[in-house]
Amino acid sequence: MTEILFEFTRQGNLIKVTAIEPETLTEVSVIVPCTLSEEQMKFQALNRLKYVLQKKEQG
Secondary structure, three states: OOOOOEEEEEOEEEEEEEEOOOOOOEEEEEEOOOOOOOOHHHHHHHHHHHHHHHHHHHO
């Protein structure tokens, strides 16, 4: 993973964070409370992305 793109979409008092890994075109989203910091939001999305990429590698 050389580059991760993040997109933030507010939905009421929640935020949908989308993380995209351009090399594999893998995209994941998480819904988090708007009270989290941007870094915490990115951390949640990145963890989900790593999990999905790991599952893809395993078959």
